[in-house]
Amino acid sequence: MNIIKEIEKEKNFLKEIRHALHIHPETAYNEKWTSDFIAKKLESFGITVHRGWAKTGIVGILKSGDNHKSVALRAELDALDIEEKNDIPYKSQNIGKMHACGHDGHMSMLLGAAKYLSQNRDKFDGTIYFIFQPAEENEGGAKKMVEEGLFDTYKIDAIYGLHNWPSLEEGKIAISKGPVMAAYDNFEITIKAKGSHAAHPEHGVDPIVTAAHLTTAFQSIISRNIDALDAGVVSITQIHSGSTWNVIPDSAILRGTVRTFKKEIQDIIEDRIKTLSNSISQAFKAKAIIDYKRLYPATINNYIDTALKSAAEVVGEENIVKDMPPSMGSEDFAFFLQKAKGCYVKLGTAKKDKDIIMLHNPNYDFNDEVLTIGASYWVKLALNELKN
Numbered sequence: 001m002n003i004i005k006e007i008e009k010e011k012n013f014l015k016e017i018r019h020a021l022h023i024h025p026e027t028a029y030n031e032k033w034t035s036d037f038i039a040k041k042l043e044s045f046g047i048t049v050h051r052g053w054a055k056t057g058i059v060g061i062l063k064s065g066d067n068h069k070s071v072a073l074r075a076e077l078d079a080l081d082i083e084e085k086n087d088i089p090y091k092s093q094n095i096g097k098m099h100a101c102g103h104d105g106h107m108s109m110l111l112g113a114a115k116y117l118s119q120n121r122d123k124f125d126g127t128i129y130f131i132f133q134p135a136e137e138n139e140g141g142a143k144k145m146v147e148e149g150l151f152d153t154y155k156i157d158a159i160y161g162l163h164n165w166p167s168l169e170e171g172k173i174a175i176s177k178g179p180v181m182a183a184y185d186n187f188e189i190t191i192k193a194k195g196s197h198a199a200h201p202e203h204g205v206d207p208i209v210t211a212a213h214l215t216t217a218f219q220s221i222i223s224r225n226i227d228a229l230d231a232g233v234v235s236i237t238q239i240h241s242g243s244t245w246n247v248i249p250d251s252a253i254l255r256g257t258v259r260t261f262k263k264e265i266q267d268i269i270e271d272r273i274k275t276l277s278n279s280i281s282q283a284f285k286a287k288a289i290i291d292y293k294r295l296y297p298a299t300i301n302n303y304i305d306t307a308l309k310s311a312a313e314v315v316g317e318e319n320i321v322k323d324m325p326p327s328m329g330s331e332d333f334a335f336f337l338q339k340a341k342g343c344y345v346k347l348g349t350a351k352k353d354k355d356i357i358m359l360h361n362p363n364y365d366f367n368d369e370v371l372t373i374g375a376s377y378w379v380k381l382a383l384n385e386l387k388n
């Protein structure tokens with residue numbers, strides 16, 4: 001029986017699940033409705049469900065035969081703090097929350113695969129783990145699951161992730177070895193200065209002038225300190241200071257983010273941010289307090305053979321994109337890939353002749369046409385891993 005045709009029959013089921021999840025978006029560690037929904041579905045397929053991983057996370061376990069091999073497939077539970085602007089029957093009912101990253105589609109595809117595999121246990125020999133993780137967007141739910149012992153509790157030989165990709169054509173899958181998503185660092189710099197009357201700046205120390213110089217100086221980090229052939233981004237995304245016209249405030253706060261692929265580049269940028277902040281603040285008689293956090297490492301695909309084979313079986317060799325440049329966006333799936341072999345692929349969702357709406361946009365909506373492609377890819381991946 002052709003697996004893809006079998007999964008095609010589930011198209012409406014996958015759509016219904018996707019829309020039900022879309023109506024109920026929940027953010028980091030509060031994915032309670034979502035978690036209950038997923039657990040009930042997995043249980044209805046006869047899959048063993050372990051709950052409570054990183055609060056709302058779920059591990060579904062499907063075992064067949066006595067082979068000790070195993071594979072883990074991962075989807076994300078969380079939505080974003082965005083007010084949905086789509087006019088659709090399944091529009092978000094949670095005010096200010098929205099599935100604008102397509103995690104509703106990811107969950108639906110993984111449930112579709114879980115349903116098929118649970119009904120076809122004779123086709124594999126080993127254990128399949130269905131991982132539904134919380135808090136991918138900012139809080140690093142994957143890291144928390146690793147810290148709670150995910151890889152000590154279960155023997156996971158290989159782990160796979162996927163993300164829908166609005167700029168990649170529907171029906172294509174991008175797969176490449178090495179770095180695919182950037183490391184994600186955040187920083188906050190508090191400039192402690194001395195407030196004064198705005199008419200008498202000579203009596204104070206101005207944090208706004210210091211903040212402006214810091215902002216300008218940071219532009220030199222990538223252009224003057226990093227090899228032109230290496231990638232890095234330093235963005236200051238917030239500056240807060242002052243509250244009225246005639247007062248020089250006593251402090252300013254700058255916040256921003258850094259994206260890199262290599263640890264040595266990350267080290268240089270962190271060092272430059274600290275040195276520039278301290279020395280420029282000191283030069284202006286202020287003091288900088290720097291809080292620099294390394295949040296997600298770079299997502300590095302360490303094994304792509306089974307993904308390539310499985311994707312070729314679903315979309316055809318000619319629809320695999322092997323040379324997509326890595327994204328400066330970030331992914332906490334990186335933490336899973338530090339623990340097991342596997343890879344993270346990008347699933348094309350761009351509809352022909354339609355405007356592309358990117359992830360995290362209030363008008364974004366997951367393309368239901370790719371639900372069966374993603375679910376078929378998951379099924380093939382599990383079957384190929386467990387017969388190798």
Ligand SMILES: [Zn+2]
Nearest residue numbers: 101137359360
């Ligand atoms: Zn996102």
Ligand SMILES: [Zn+2]
Nearest residue numbers: 101102103163
């Ligand atoms: Zn996402």
